[in-house]
Amino acid sequence: xxxxxxxxxxxxxxxxxxxxxxxxxxxxxxxxxxxxxxxxxxxxxxxxxxxxxxxxxxxxxxxxxxxxxxxxxxxxxxxxxxxxxxxxxxxxxxxxxxxxxxxxxxxxxxxxxxxxxxxxxxxxxxxxxxxxxxxxxxxxxxxxxxxxxxxxxxxxxxxxxxxxxxxxxxxxxxxxxxxxxxxxxxxxxxxxxxxxxxxxxxxxxxxxxxxxxxxxxxxxxxxxxxxxxxxxxxxxxxxxxxxxxx
Numbered sequence: 001x002x003x004x005x006x007x008x009x010x011x012x013x014x015x016x017x018x019x020x021x022x023x024x025x026x027x028x029x030x031x032x033x034x035x036x037x038x039x040x041x042x043x044x045x046x047x048x049x050x051x052x053x054x055x056x057x058x059x060x061x062x063x064x065x066x067x068x069x070x071x072x073x074x075x076x077x078x079x080x081x082x083x084x085x086x087x088x089x090x091x092x093x094x095x096x097x098x099x100x101x102x103x104x105x106x107x108x109x110x111x112x113x114x115x116x117x118x119x120x121x122x123x124x125x126x127x128x129x130x131x132x133x134x135x136x137x138x139x140x141x142x143x144x145x146x147x148x149x150x151x152x153x154x155x156x157x158x159x160x161x162x163x164x165x166x167x168x169x170x171x172x173x174x175x176x177x178x179x180x181x182x183x184x185x186x187x188x189x190x191x192x193x194x195x196x197x198x199x200x201x202x203x204x205x206x207x208x209x210x211x212x213x214x215x216x217x218x219x220x221x222x223x224x225x226x227x228x229x230x231x232x233x234x235x236x237x238x239x240x241x242x243x244x245x246x
Contacts, residue, residue, distance in 0.1 A: 023123035023136045024114060028098075028145070032118055037095065043119065048087045051080070051190050052203040057088055058237070059207030062180075066210055068096045069141045071172050072180045073226055075161055076150035077188035080198065082120060084184055085148060088205050098140050100125050100149040125167075127153065134167055141175040151226060159188060161231060169222035172213050179226060181208035183233040206233040 026032060048055060070093065074085055086094045103124035107113035116122040123136060137147055149171075151164040172179055182205060189201035208229055213222050 024117040027117040027121050027123070032121070033095065035118060036121065044083045044086050047080075047083055047198075051198050051200050052084065052186075053200045055084075055087075055203050055205070057205045057207065058240075059205075059209075059233075062207050062209045063090055063093075066090075066093065066178070066180065068093060068144050068146045069175070069177045070097075070146040070180045070210065071141070071168065071175075071177050072097065072146060072148040072182065073151050073168060073230065074148070074182040074184055075230055076152050076155050077157075077159055077184070078155060078191045080187045080191045081150070081184055082122075082148065084187055084203060084205060085182060086120070088182070088207065093146055096144065097121065097146040097148055098123060098137075100137065100147060102127055102154070134171060137167075137171055138175060141171065141177050147171070151223070155188075161227065161234075164223040164227045166219050166223060168226065169219045172226070173217060173219065173222055176212065178210035178212050179229070180210045181226070181229040181233060182206065183208075183230050183237070185234075185237070204237065206237050208233050 072085065072089075074081060082099055086097070089097065099120045099122040101107065101116060101122040101124055103126045106116050106122065107124040113124065125134075125137070137149075140147060149168050151168040152162040153165045153167075154162070156162050171177075184203065184205055186201050186203035189199075190203070191198045211225075211229065213225060217225070
């Protein structure tokens, strides 16, 4: 078979690397979990204190009584979204949470990819990989790990919620785990898409009540319900702020 001349040799090597990008299961091991627990104060919490000024969180009451496994969904405007969410979660949840990361963004460099896995318990998933690409996610949920996933599939540059993709809906329907919705406002001001350096900004996190999709829900219905739950958090915050601004 002749090579695809529309793709450069460098791009073919990158594509081959991404095909080979597999989850680092050692990131689930006790030593890796202890590493994240010990360094959390100097890594996640330190960065939150330094750059989220101020950080406000609504909906703590919705975390009472929750346990793993959860499918944690949120809007996505910045790479800073992940540490913000981990900071907002109780220890018993973040200690067993894995992060779904785009292979073409976070795992192009193998060494950096390994560091992402160790630091955040992230693992690569290829965009458009279909149901087979979800197998590790399904295994994690089945073994009582929670997943943090951004259903938009990429960062929104406008701040508006982008259409949700089908993968998270398939996971939710297949595993029947509670879905925890969150909305983050302000993270894009810390680390906007396309920039390399962070700067302080005000951040607000809204945590919604966990919900479960009913039996018989279709994938389009599941996508819509998940998006509606995140939009409801945006609306609720706007309504709370209206009297203060009036």
